[in-house]
Amino acid sequence: MTTYPFNVEQLTRLKGKTLLITGAGSGIGRETARAAYKSGANVALADWNEKDTQALLSELKSAQAGVTADRIIFRKTNVANFEDVLEIFQLTWKTFGTIDAVISNAGVSSGEDLFDDEIDPESGKLMAPKLRSIDINLTAHLLRREIITSSAAGILDTPPVYLYCTAKTGLIGLMRGLRTSLIKRNISINVVAPWLTVTAMVPQGRLALWEGLPLNQPATAAHALLLPVLQPEINGKCFFIAGDEIVEFEDKLHETQPLWMGSKQLSDSVDEGQRRMIGVIQESRAIGL
Numbered sequence: 001m002t003t004y005p006f007n008v009e010q011l012t013r014l015k016g017k018t019l020l021i022t023g024a025g026s027g028i029g030r031e032t033a034r035a036a037y038k039s040g041a042n043v044a045l046a047d048w049n050e051k052d053t054q055a056l057l058s059e060l061k062s063a064q065a066g067v068t069a070d071r072i073i074f075r076k077t078n079v080a081n082f083e084d085v086l087e088i089f090q091l092t093w094k095t096f097g098t099i100d101a102v103i104s105n106a107g108v109s110s111g112e113d114l115f116d117d118e119i120d121p122e123s124g125k126l127m128a129p130k131l132r133s134i135d136i137n138l139t140a141h142l143l144r145r146e147i148i149t150s151s152a153a154g155i156l157d158t159p160p161v162y163l164y165c166t167a168k169t170g171l172i173g174l175m176r177g178l179r180t181s182l183i184k185r186n187i188s189i190n191v192v193a194p195w196l197t198v199t200a201m202v203p204q205g206r207l208a209l210w211e212g213l214p215l216n217q218p219a220t221a222a223h224a225l226l227l228p229v230l231q232p233e234i235n236g237k238c239f240f241i242a243g244d245e246i247v248e249f250e251d252k253l254h255e256t257q258p259l260w261m262g263s264k265q266l267s268d269s270v271d272e273g274q275r276r277m278i279g280v281i282q283e284s285r286a287i288g289l
């Protein structure tokens with residue numbers, strides 16, 4: 001087990017950095033924004049919930065009133081809408097002159113049923129399935145992301161939210177697909193996969209069910225989201241959050257590859273195949289093939 005201890009004192013290193021945080025109006029995103037802003041970072045808040053995000057904006061501005069220049073902005077944003085995303089990026093860039101990190105955290109977990117056949121009352125035809133969960137929890141994160149909130153649902157079975165599960169697994173795939181190439185442009189990519197975390201997303205009944213099991217406060221997930229900003233050498237990791245501990249999975253997954261592949265020889269061959277494939281693809285990209 002590889003845990004990443006988090007020392008809150010290191011948050012001072014965020015001073016002067018610019019962070020764009022999506023889903024900042026509540027839960028994990030809100031704690032991330034609070035920690036970053038209180039540590040001296042410039043913060044751009046993106047959320048479609050205007051009321052809660054405005055309340056956070058006022059809270060943070062009044063806590064720092066008269067002390068510092070305005071270091072926080074908010075734009076109502078639907079992360080699944082490209083125009084909205086473009087606008088918050090442009091606004092952040094225009095206001096602060098740079099974006100050091102994008103924390104792509106917005107997500108929903110509700111109302112999905114792929115097998116609930118709905119018939120269009122007018123045409124009598126079967127309607128297309130509703131893929132809102134995929135649009136918000138996966139597609140929206142493809143727009144441009146560096147630190148992404150996945151979920152334990154990206155690793156574990158989570159019925160009945162199978163679209164959520166699909167989307168969150170996809171985010172781990174996105175990180176794996178990008179971690180060897182983005183870093184060449186000096187951009188790291190990591191995912192944070194919280195297990196049950198006490199936020200508005202979790203119904204009260206679920207908390208009761210969790211009795212005796214490790215639970216997270218949103219601040220721990222927030223710290224894990226900020227870790228790659230504080231330590232830019234961190235790249236390609238998946239931080240599972242359980243019982244307020246940050247546990248990294250990717251390194252151990254690779255370390256134990258001979259075991260779960262069932263043969264050291266196969267594992268070595270797969271590693272060699274990866275080295276060749278990734279190397280060749282990157283070389284051909286570099287020469288424009």
Ligand SMILES: NC(=O)c1ccc[n+]([C@@H]2O[C@H](COP(=O)([O-])OP(=O)(O)OC[C@H]3O[C@@H](n4cnc5c(N)ncnc54)[C@H](O)[C@@H]3O)[C@@H](O)[C@H]2O)c1
Pocket residue numbers: 022023024025026027028029046047048049077078079080105106107108109136149150151152153193194195196197198199200201202218
């Ligand atoms: N709470 C948990 O147990 C848990 C576990 C694993 C992963 N997560 C993930 O953590 C992230 C944060 O969730 P949370 O637990 O803080 O929940 P939350 O509901 O408290 O916060 C989610 C925020 O995202 C915003 N949002 C949702 N869809 C949006 C959209 N299309 N555009 C803009 N903003 C949008 C909401 O308005 C809200 O402010 C999500 O990606 C969630 O899937 C949560």
